[in-house]
Amino acid sequence: MSDLLRAPAELKYAEELDWLESIDTGPKPFTWRLSPKMIRLFVLGSERSDGLDREIAQKWFGDRGIVERAIVTLASDRGLLLIGDPGTGKSWLAELLAAAICRDSTLVVQGTAGTTEDHIKYSWNVSMVIAKGQSRESMIPSPIMTAMEAGAIGRFEELTRSTSDVQDALISILSEKYVSVPELDDDAIVFAKPGFSIIATANSRDRGVNDLSSALKRRFNFVRIPVVTNKKSEAEIVRFRTEELLRRHEIELEVPPNLLDVLLQSFADLRAAAAAARSDDEKLESSLSTAEQIGVLEDAILHGNFFGERALTAHTLAASLVGSLARREPEDLAIINKYLHGVVEPRGKEEGGAWPEFLEGGRSAIASLS
Structure with a gap:
């Protein structure tokens, strides 16, 4: 980690996650690495009443109910949308949750005005297409598609800053749980494996940039992150x-x-x-x-x-x-x-x-x- 400017949470807290996984006897949804209780403990830190042999440091400072609702949402069929003012820790919470659930928080799409459907679906390796034609081998999966195939958590930062076309492309992914690849004759559908979900973040100050459609809103559970005033x-x-x-x-x-x-x-x-x-x-x-x-x-x-x-x-x-x-x-x-x-x-x-x-x-x- 000393060679990294900023290590992702799964590397930074690898030893801690390994230890929690070794003592975790709780029920785990899908292919989750930790049970919901252990994920909450990893994020919010341990207390004496937990009876652990070591202390787990608190990493996100906020309401316990927010973390619990976020975890429950990720175990359901709906995506998780963390919404709040800038600097309230939305991205950090999303990273911690992804690290605890699937040990990979790096499957991230950054929403901007320049984000396209290719960024959330797939693109092509042009040189391979010219040499061998279009195939699964010459396809470049997006971070979201990679998460689908691995049954992992995909992250979408600043959802409301992306265009309506990109937002609409998410609707089928969240509802149907697959992506069609019409360019291929065989193996033309990429299905999501159990455990796949999306954590999106949205800046409440940017809601007017590209507001979410009602159809996309129905695919997400909204969890609001308040400004810390205490x-x-x-x-x-x-x-x-x-x-x-x-x-x-x-x-x-x-x-x-x-x-x-x-x-x-x-x-x-x-x-x-x-x-x-x-x-x-x-x-x-x-x-x-x-x-x-x-x-x-x-x-x-x-x-x-x-x-x-x-x-x-x-x-x-x-x-x-x-x-x-x-x-x-x-x-x-x-x-x-x-x-x-x-x-x-x-x-x-x-x-x-x-x-x-x-x-x-x-x-x-x-x-x-x-």
Whole structure:
């Protein structure tokens, strides 16, 4: 794994998955590698009441019922659609579920305006077709078709960003569970094996890009992933991801709890301001998600490690926040500047701590961008 920039979940947690599989005595649907209870435990982590000989770390932070409903859906005939705001962990949950069920989370199609039916069905190796003609050997199966043939989980990211033609092609796959290959005379149908299902994700902010047809909606169970608003849960997510970052870069650095509190509070303040805004011009373009908090902290840690004193400071954290969230000029800069002067400055005078340095770092960053 050290040779991979980012290992998929089935490789990253291979030893843990092997161990869970060795002690798993629960009923398993189809060809699943783990039982539903063990999958839930893998995703949400173990508790003392589970009575295990080792601790299983929590990997996705969210409601237990969401994970259970997702697992039950994948054991049914319907596909699973995880829908929510950007940065709520939809893709990460989909990856963990696929890794636990079939030990392969890489059968992924990325939905874009350029995604075609070939990406979810099949295409052809042109040189082989010229040399030998069209055959199963010269056919290039899509990740979804590969999942069908293996009885595995296929993933479709950003479903609503793909065109209606692509979405319509999914309807027959989800309902009939096969793909016809009219170019072939023999072996012209690829059937899905037991265990095949699709996990799709959709950004609730992009629902107007290419809305799903009612026919496709009926083939999916919708599971909504809410924005994390609980500070304790959000702190756990940010801390978990930051520790992964530090291990990947082999950085020995402690994130001071007071600076993590400053980051969490600043995002909470900006979210409250966005909720009270009367127009889009008064809101930051950023979704202010947990994922963006992690991005701000990652940027600050790396900057401090490479160009600072190998320590995280409030000044660097503020500069990273401004650099990450100010996407429109001058609108976003004006919103952040208003926040710094209207909220951070009075708080710094009243509470002290890291806030005055955070204010100075934000001001300096805005001045350099203005």
